[in-house]
Amino acid sequence: MARKDSPRVHAVWADVLSAESPFLFWIRLCGVSLALLALLAAIAALASARDIVMPVVAGIVFGLVLGPPIDRAANLGVPRPIAVGVPAIVLISALYVVIMQLAPVIEDVAALLPQAMWRISSIFESLRARYAWLPTPDASGGPPWLAPPPASGAPPAVDLAARTVAIVTPAVSQFLIFFFVLILFPPGRQEIRRSLAMTFKDRDDRLAILRLFSSVETRLANYFFIVTAINIALGAIVAVAFWLIGVPGALRWGMLAAVLNFLPIIGPLIMKGLLVGYGLLFGAEFASGALPILIFLPLSLIEANLVTPKIVGNRITMNPLIVFIAVVFWTWLWGFAGAFLAMPLLAISSAALSEWQAYAAAPRPP
DSSP states (O other): OEEEEOOOHHHHHHHTTTTTTTTHHHHHHHHHHHHHHHHHHHHHHHTTHHHHHHHHHHHHHHHHHHHHHHHHHTTOOOOOOHHHHHHHHHHHHHHHHHHHHHEEEEEEEHHHHHHHHHHHHHHHHHHHHTTSOOOOOOTOOOOOOSOOOOOOOOOOHHHHHHHHHHHHHHHHHHHHHHHHHHHHHHHHHHHHHHHHTTOOOSHHHHHHHHHHHHHHHHHHHHHHHHHHHHHHHHHHHHHHHHHHHTTTTTTHHHHHHHHTTSSTHHHHHHHHHHHHHHHHHOSSSHHHHHHHHHHHHHHHIIIIIIIIHHHHHHTHHHHHHHHHHHHHHHHHHHHHHHHHHHHHHHHHHHHHHHHHHHHHOOOOOO
């Protein structure tokens, strides 16, 4: 037989939970503390399981991007396997081409780093000879980057093979996870949407979940395709401009500019730093070395301040501070791949927050 609480017990709880009660402050503090502990536990889980979670999240994100085009193709009569497989294969092929084209650039930058440090040290020495107030290296020879570049030598074959296996093995497994999630998620996302909506009993709640999914897909697809078109146009202009002034590897510079521009704020800064390094290393004189950065700087400013805000609009544009924090956080958590996933994840969060605010502000029937 169920026990009924006495009116005195109800009165005690009403007194504890009243606005004037001092216990309410501690109850709220405990709730906030538990929420923070749950958030820290979730971050630790994402970091420890990054080899599995990161490709799964990437596959879901790109699956949401490809969802609307797949639905349109299916509505036009295209068979579902073709509507799903062709966009996925095109996306993966584009990623493969970009990686294969930019991998030599990364290797060249790593190989030229000692030479760059030596070139900077020689510039510093020439400035120090002209301006006596600049600091002088100590008797030990100064910092290591003032030393001339070491002679190149091939690493041992065993060490090179071990490092290659250590890098390639997790990369292949992550790529396979990403590929299968990208293939399997778009066809099943409608069922996932319906199953999640059916967990709610109220009809308004179900409709809110369905609107949330549609808003996330629409905003994410709009963001991805618009930003991709802008970045490709920027990369093409950079490649043509660098080819006209005789910069070696102009096509790769254009591809690098397009890829790095997917990283808001941080990506253009990296590109400018690379161009400054190129000028210091390969510029025969100041004018020729500074010409690439002088060309890229106005192009980047026009794209970031005029083109993208005009085309993208206020619906997708977000606070620069929030964007910067998101890119830094996901880079710290998942590395370079997390940096590229930061903006799509932020777009998803923004769409979910907008839908929740609209749902909370909507009038309810009495």
